[in-house]
Amino acid sequence: MKDRAKAQFERWARSYDRSLLHHFLFRSSYVALMEEIARWRAEHDQPFRVLDIGCGTGELAAMLARSDWEVTAVGLDYSPAMCRAADAKLAGLGSTGRAGFVAADSEFLPFADASFDVVTCSNSFHHYPHQQNVVHGVRRVLRPGGRFVLIDGFRDNVVGWVTFDVIVSRIEKGVYHAPWSVIDGYFRAAGFTNIRRRKINFWMPLCITVGEV
Numbered sequence: 001m002k003d004r005a006k007a008q009f010e011r012w013a014r015s016y017d018r019s020l021l022h023h024f025l026f027r028s029s030y031v032a033l034m035e036e037i038a039r040w041r042a043e044h045d046q047p048f049r050v051l052d053i054g055c056g057t058g059e060l061a062a063m064l065a066r067s068d069w070e071v072t073a074v075g076l077d078y079s080p081a082m083c084r085a086a087d088a089k090l091a092g093l094g095s096t097g098r099a100g101f102v103a104a105d106s107e108f109l110p111f112a113d114a115s116f117d118v119v120t121c122s123n124s125f126h127h128y129p130h131q132q133n134v135v136h137g138v139r140r141v142l143r144p145g146g147r148f149v150l151i152d153g154f155r156d157n158v159v160g161w162v163t164f165d166v167i168v169s170r171i172e173k174g175v176y177h178a179p180w181s182v183i184d185g186y187f188r189a190a191g192f193t194n195i196r197r198r199k200i201n202f203w204m205p206l207c208i209t210v211g212e213v
């Protein structure tokens with residue numbers, strides 16, 4: 001499953017930012033991630049570190065680098081081509097000092113315990129064969145007071161089920177869009193508290209789950 005995902009995104013990296021999915025689906029997730037980070041920031045007036053797992057072309061890191069927050073962003077992606085595209089994007093903004101990218105697997109985060117304030121993950125989680133392990137790893141690298149913001153296909157209504165379980169699963173073979181009850185279970189098992197969710201978009205709905213340490 002991981003090799004298939006890697007091969008798919010190695011091919012897609014160059015044209016990813018120009019794709020229709022990027023405009024019509026992924027963009028709304030970056031906006032939602034920024035809203036959640038702003039919410040965390042409003043409660044913690046301090047310099048902070050964000051880790052974006054399955055970061056793709058580094059769009060979130062670019063948005064953070066353009067913000068006036070004192071933030072350092074690290075993007076992690078299994079696809080080296082995605083990381084190269086992200087590096088090039090940040091270099092184009094002249095913001096390489098505020099963000100860096102690591103080619104690695106979300107299941108094995110190469111970071112010290114309690115080294116990030118916010119961890120984000122958008123449109124990537126359904127590619128992970130061992131989702132509970134990933135959530136445990138995220139919990140490990142978060143500091144006390146930290147937050148995990150997870151966005152992925154919402155498949156708990158008919159529109160979401162058709163979109164993600166029927167259509168997307170046929171295109172991206174072997175992926176798993178977990179129902180929210182399962183995601184909630186992952187968060188609880190990893191020790192997250194104040195777990196909440198909200199849904200965005202009517203067509204191609206996304207579920208945003210937030211848990212606190």
Ligand SMILES: C[S@@+](CC[C@H](N)C(=O)[O-])C[C@H]1O[C@@H](n2cnc3c(N)ncnc32)[C@H](O)[C@@H]1O
Nearest residue numbers: 009026054056077078079105106122123124127
């Ligand atoms: C649809 S893209 C989402 C990119 C970005 N987060 C967004 O919302 O546009 C999914 C990304 O997850 C990455 N990915 C898939 N499996 C992964 C894994 N096991 N570890 C890290 N990244 C992974 C892919 O390489 C790809 O860049």
